[in-house]
Amino acid sequence: MATFSQTTLGKGSDLFTDFCCSPCLEHKIDQWAEFYCDNCLKFYCAKCTNLHGQWFGTHVTYGRGDTHKWPVSKEVEDFIQKCDLHEDKRLEMFCNDHSQLCCNNCAFVNHRQCAKVALISESVKGPLPDLQQISRKIQTFLEDLEELQNYWDTHMQSLKVLFNKQLHEITDTRQKINTILDKIEQNTIKELEDKMTSLRASVKTNVDNCSKLQNKLKRLSDTIHEIVDKGKAELSFIASKKCLEKIKQSEAYLIEKLVQVESSLTFQADSDFQQHLSKLSGLGRIVVCTQAVPLPGAPDQILAVQGKSEYNVNIPSDAEKRFDIRAICVLLNDQILVVIIQIMIIKELSY
Ligand SMILES: [Zn+2]
Ligand SMILES: [Zn+2]
Ligand SMILES: [Zn+2]
Ligand SMILES: [Zn+2]
Incomplete structure (x- = not known):
């Protein structure tokens, strides 16, 4: 043809x-x-x-x-x-044992032991299969698969959004750590400045005291030059006493300051802190959560009944009335909540 x-x-x-x-x-x-x-x-x-x-x-x-x-x-x-397994071969046989179409290769490799392998032309018996119905079934599957595909596409999009959000979180965490480190650095610098201020103050006191003593000695020395050889007995007496007193003071001062306390400043880095930081492998952990999500339109899950028991919820005073159970549910503490509606029965009056 x-x-x-x-x-x-x-x-x-x-x-x-x-x-x-x-x-x-x-x-x-x-x-x-x-x-x-x-x-x-x-x-x-x-x-x-x-x-x-x-x-x-x-x-x-x-x-x-x-x-x-x-x-x-x-x-x-x-x-x-065309054979699904051997693209260059035509389907020519049908194995009834496996209910499978096969080409020559398939028949030779997989169905050699099978008893009911026949040519397709011999296997075609009875009425034609309802291809329309099969086609409708395929359509239904195609629709379901498309829905699934859409779900994955949407899921991929939401994963991307989630990724960017987490990326932002990581940058944010880093910023927070930077702020903490900045604060720690400022605290350390402040401590250095405070200690320097107090050391400087103590050195300054020594400088001042030393200079005061020098001035007084110098003044006395100059004064002695003025009155020496002038034959002023009283003045000479006072001057000698004052000078001897100052000399004594200076001597004591120098002895006291013979051993000097030398101050210094050193910054010792916290090695524990650095070691701890260098041991960390990341700013945090990345946790992957997976959970089963039923797709919209998926059939309700089938629950198997594991046990059954009957209870009488009738109260004697209810004898004249009828009650309907309208709703029932299991509470978190395993108690069962039953919603009962009272039904009024209007009795016919007989004369
Ligand atoms: Zn014609
Ligand atoms: Zn033509
Ligand atoms: Zn084949
Ligand atoms: Zn077979």
Whole structure:
């Protein structure tokens, strides 16, 4: 049978085939067929159909409205008959033991021991399978799969958002640690400054005292030069006493300060702190949580009944009334809450 068809890439990756006009194709022109002639077993475009009609008026032709009467394209046939495991082989047999289609390779490799392996042409028995119903089933699965695909796409998007959020959290954590380190650094510098201030104050006191004593001694020394050899007995007496007293003081001062206390400042880094920091492998941990999420539209989970017991909730004073249990649920502490509605019964009065 001469069928000329072309495979076209339609929306998405859907493959569909269409037929080309046979005479036009012979002249290397691609022209979609509009009619199929059951007598010529050929396809014709609108133009060629006119010519065909003039020549073969009695031939039976089928237009686009009757494509179900057009032959199956070679592509469709090849696609259906191709073995899933061996791409270059055609499915030719059916193994009843495994209920599996097989090509020669499959039959040889996997079904050599099987008892009921027959040619497909021999296995075709009974009424034709309801392909429409199978097609509807496929549609349902395609819809479900698309929904699943959408779910994954959305999930991927939310993962990206989550990733950026966590990235921000990490940067934020680093900023917080920087702030803490800045504060610790400032505290250490402040401590250094405070200690320096108190050391400087103590050195300054020594400098002041020393200079005061020097001044007094110098003043006395100058004064002695003024009165020496002047024969002033009283003044000489006072001066000598004052000078001796100051000399005594200076002597005591120098003895006291003979051993000097030298102060220094050193910064000793906290090695424990540094070691602890260098041992850390990260600013924190990355925790991956996984949980089962039922998809919208997924059937409710099937619960198996594990036990059954009956209780009488009737109270004697309820004898005249009827009660309906409208709702029931298990509380967190394993107590059962039952919602009961009172139903009024209006009795017929008999005279
Ligand atoms: Zn024809
Ligand atoms: Zn044509
Ligand atoms: Zn195979
Ligand atoms: Zn088998």
